[in-house]
Structures are given as structure tokens and as C-alpha cells.
Amino acid sequence: MVLLGQDELREDDLQAVLERELPALVPEGTTTDSTTERAFVQMLRIGQSAFASQVLRNYGAACAFCGFTLDDGERPTLLRAGHIKPWRDSDxxxxxxxxxxxxxxxxxxxxxxxxxxTLDPAGDHLTVSMSPRLRAAADHVPATARYFTGEGLRQKIVLTPPTVTPSTKYLRWHREHVYG
Ligand SMILES: [Zn+2]
Incomplete structure (x- = not known):
């Protein structure tokens, strides 16, 4: 079985989530052993694979920001299913x-x-904002502009049902804790 989306999981993030959440899952007074830890990490990896598969399907296997798509018939290539509120910070x-x-x-x-x-909800679509640092680079460096202006980057992302729209709570989290 090929698990999707594993590139998004860093070892130190897996370890951090394991230390934070595993103790609550085992009976009080017992200590976890390596078998339990491996099973827990495997559960995280399977969850991530299901998430990645759903997210890629939700966006029609294309980049939400630019429309890039490359499908070899089995699965999308060079596409990532990212978390808006980062994986390590999510429950x-x-x-x-x-x-x-x-x-x-x-x-x-x-x-x-x-x-x-970052992305902000705006009625029936999401608006794309660029940080001052990225905007300045796009203004001055043509190679950077190619990826972040014009057809390289949509100014707004329109999502129509049945596509699941990102939740405002995650978008707000990204704006407050990641963006800038
Ligand atoms: Zn893109």
C-alpha cells in the first residue's frame, strides 16, 4: 500500500505529536513501549494519507493557487496536500x-x-494575500514574478460546491500564526 502525503510529515513533528498525545491514549499507570509508539505513528501516517487523498480530490488534483496539474493516470505528481493550520499544531x-x-x-x-x-474568506471565494517581503521580490525580480503575479498566481480562488471550502477558523489561524 502506498501512503500519500508522507512528505508533509517531518520526523520531529511526528515525535512531538507522539509525545503530546500518546500518553492520553494508554491506560493510566502504564508506560508506552516501542510497539505502541510504532502503531501510533502508523495511525498518524494512515490518517495523513487519507487526508492527502481527500484534499487532492477536493481541488480536482490541481494547485489552488495557479492551476498546475500533472496526473500520470494513477495519482497526481508534484502536488501537495498542505494543512492550513499546520499538521504539528493541529489536534x-x-x-x-x-x-x-x-x-x-x-x-x-x-x-x-x-x-x-495567506488566504482570506471573501463571500464566495478566497482572496490571496502576499507578504511584503514576497511582494517586494515579485516587484523586482522577474523570475520571482513569474510564480507570484499574473497567471502565475490567482488573486482569488473561487470554489464551488461540492468542493469543500477551507474553514474560516483554519484560515484565521494561518493569518495570525504563520503569515507575515
Ligand atoms: Zn501553484
Whole structure:
């Protein structure tokens, strides 16, 4: 079985979530052993795979920011199912909530994760904001502009049913804690 979306899971994030959440899952007074820890991590990986598959399907296997798509017939290539509220900061429900996901090409995924861009709800669509640092670079460097202006980056993302729209609570979290 191929698990999707595993690139998004960093070892130190897996370890942090394991230390934070596993103790509450075992009976009081017992200590966890390596078998329990491996099973817990496997559960996290399976959850991530289900999340990635749902998010990619939700966005039609294309980058929400630019429309990039490359499907080899089996699964999308060069596309990531990113978390709006980062995986490491999310609880167990938020980590697998499709409304906390955004499909993006590697460049736009990385820019969003790094807080160089954020999304805000605006009625029937989402608006894309760029941080001052990214905007300045796009203004001065043509190669950067290619990815973040004009056809390289949508100014607004229109999502129509049955597509699940990102939840406001995750978008707000991203704006307050990641963006800038
Ligand atoms: Zn893109």
C-alpha cells in the first residue's frame, strides 16, 4: 500500500505529536513501549494519507493557487496536500479535516507554509494575500514574478460546491500564526 502525503510529515513533528498525545491514549499507570509508539505513528501516517487523498480530490488534483496539474493516470505528481493550520499544531480531528487542506504545487505550498502568502474568506471565494517581503521580490525580480503575479498566481480562488471550502477558523489561524 502506498501512503500519500508522507512528505508533509517531518520526523520531529511526528515525535512531538507522539509525545503530546500518546500518553492520553494508554491506560493510566502504564508506560508506552516501542510497539505502541510504532502503531501510533502508523495511525498518524494512515490518517495523513487519507487526508492527502481527500484534499487532492477536493481541488480536482490541481494547485489552488495557479492551476498546475500533472496526473500520470494513477495519482497526481508534484502536488501537495498542505494543512492550513499546520499538521504539528493541529489536534487529531484537525489533522484529517479536509476543510483544513489546500492542494498546491511545491512552490506555492512552500510559500504558504512559510507564511509568504495567506488566504482570506471573501463571500464566495478566497482572496490571496502576499507578504511584503514576497511582494517586494515579485516587484523586482522577474523570475520571482513569474510564480507570484499574473497567471502565475490567482488573486482569488473561487470554489464551488461540492468542493469543500477551507474553514474560516483554519484560515484565521494561518493569518495570525504563520503569515507575515
Ligand atoms: Zn501553484
Amino acid at each position: 487529531d480531528r484537525e489533522r484529517i479535516d479536509v476543510a483544513n487542506g489546500i492542494a498546491a504545487c511545491p512552490t506555492h505550498d512552500a510559500a504558504f507554509d512559510a507564511g509568504l502568502m
